[in-house]
Every structure is written in structure tokens, then in C-alpha cells.
Amino acid sequence: MKMKIIKTDIPEVLVIQPRVFSDDRGFFFESFNERKWREQTGLTCNFVQDNHSKSDHGVLRGIHYQIQQAQGKLVRVVEGEVFDVAVDLRRNSPTFGKWVGEFLSAENFKQFWIPEGFGHAFVVLSESAQFLYRTTDFWAPEHERCIVWNDPDLNIDWPFKFIPVLSEKDADGTFFKDAELYEL
Numbered sequence: 001m002k003m004k005i006i007k008t009d010i011p012e013v014l015v016i017q018p019r020v021f022s023d024d025r026g027f028f029f030e031s032f033n034e035r036k037w038r039e040q041t042g043l044t045c046n047f048v049q050d051n052h053s054k055s056d057h058g059v060l061r062g063i064h065y066q067i068q069q070a071q072g073k074l075v076r077v078v079e080g081e082v083f084d085v086a087v088d089l090r091r092n093s094p095t096f097g098k099w100v101g102e103f104l105s106a107e108n109f110k111q112f113w114i115p116e117g118f119g120h121a122f123v124v125l126s127e128s129a130q131f132l133y134r135t136t137d138f139w140a141p142e143h144e145r146c147i148v149w150n151d152p153d154l155n156i157d158w159p160f161k162f163i164p165v166l167s168e169k170d171a172d173g174t175f176f177k178d179a180e181l182y183e184l
């Protein structure tokens with residue numbers, strides 16, 4: 001069975017289920033293969049930055065985006081479990097303001113493709129989680145923006161009841177209705 005690409009309710013947001021080879025030693029899988037990625041998604045992406053973060057249970061990072069130098073993100077989890085969310089912030093899109101979410105874990109090996117023009121956030125559901133992602137443009141702090149995780153218009157159905165742990169920047173995020181959006 002080859003790597004599977006699964007469309008979500010927002011067709012440009014993809015779930016990638018890689019083929020994992022398990023044996024007595026453990027497992028092996030191609031976490032990224034440019035040729036297969038191009039052939040199976042039809043996308044040509046030039047990934048320029050790899051990021052790795054670790055967060056404790058209850059940490060929520062996001063909703064982040066860059067108004068210029070928009071970053072497409074291919075994300076995955078190598079320890080623990082998160083609920084990962086992509087929000088369509090492309091003003092002229094038929095799915096503008098809609099979100100999709102996916103549970104990503106070290107156990108399910110799923111990857112999530114969040115294209116340029118989307119906001120991104122995740123919350124840690126396990127004791128801790130390590131999160132890896134590749135981006136199609138560089139981090140540009142001057143263009144970085146944040147929408148609050150519990151924005152009333154976005155109305156994201158987060159799968160938790162606790163009070164999330166936020167950075168100061170994220171606690172101070174703007175509302176979707178006031179957000180500066182992309183210049184793609």
C-alpha cells in the first residue's frame with residue numbers, strides 16, 4: 001500500500017498517511033519524498049525551513065500566519081498526540097473562515113498539509129508532544145500575525161475541556177473579524 005493522500009472538507013488541505021514498514025527492529029518510512037509528493041499531490045513545494053518544537057500537555061500554539069511570505073506547512077508529530085487545525089484565511093476563497101482539524105500522533109504517523117493562505121494552530125492532548133514541520137517560506141517575525149484560538153466567528157470545535165496554556169503573544173491574538181489577512 002503506497003502513501004495515501006486524503007482530501008479534507010477544505011480541498012486544498014490534505015492529510016498524508018505514509019506507508020510505514022515495520023519489522024522486528026522497529027519501523028522505517030519516508031517522511032518526505034519530493035518526487036512522490038509532486039506526483040501524488042500535484043504540488044511543487046520548495047521547503048526552506050524545518051522546525052521542531054516540544055510542548056507540554058494543554059499547550060496550544062496558534063492561530064498563526066504571516067501576512068506576507070505566507071508559509072505552506074507540512075506538519076507531523078513524533079511524540080504524543082495533538083489536534084491540529086487549519087483555518088482558511090484567503091479572502092476570496094469559497095471556504096474563507098472555515099477550519100478543518102485532524103488528530104496527529106506518533107502512533108498514526110499522519111501528516112497534515114496546510115497551504116499558504118491558512119492560519120495554523122495545534123493543542124497538545126498527550127502528556128507532551130514533539131511537533132515537526134517543514135515550511136515553504138522563511139519565518140518573518142514582522143509579518144507574523146495571530147488570531148485567538150477561541151475566536152467566536154471561527155468557532156473551532158476544539159476537542160478538550162481544559163484551559164489551554166498559551167504564550168503571551170497567543171493570549172493577545174486578534175479576533176478574526178479584525179485580522180489583517182494575507183497578501184499572497
Ligand SMILES: Cc1cn([C@H]2C[C@H](O)[C@@H](COP(=O)(O)OP(=O)(O)O[C@H]3O[C@@H](C)C(=O)[C@@H](O)[C@H]3O)O2)c(=O)[nH]c1=O
Nearest residue numbers: 051053061062063064065071073120121122138139167
Ligand atoms: C516560528 C519561529 C520562532 N522562532 C523563535 C522565536 C521565539 O523566540 C521562539 C518561539 O516562537 P513562537 O512562540 O512564535 O513559537 P510557536 O508558538 O511554536 O510558533 C509556531 O506555531 C505554530 C502553530 C506554527 O504554525 C508555526 O509556523 C509557528 O508560528 O522561537 C524562530 O527562531 N524561528 C521560527 O520560525
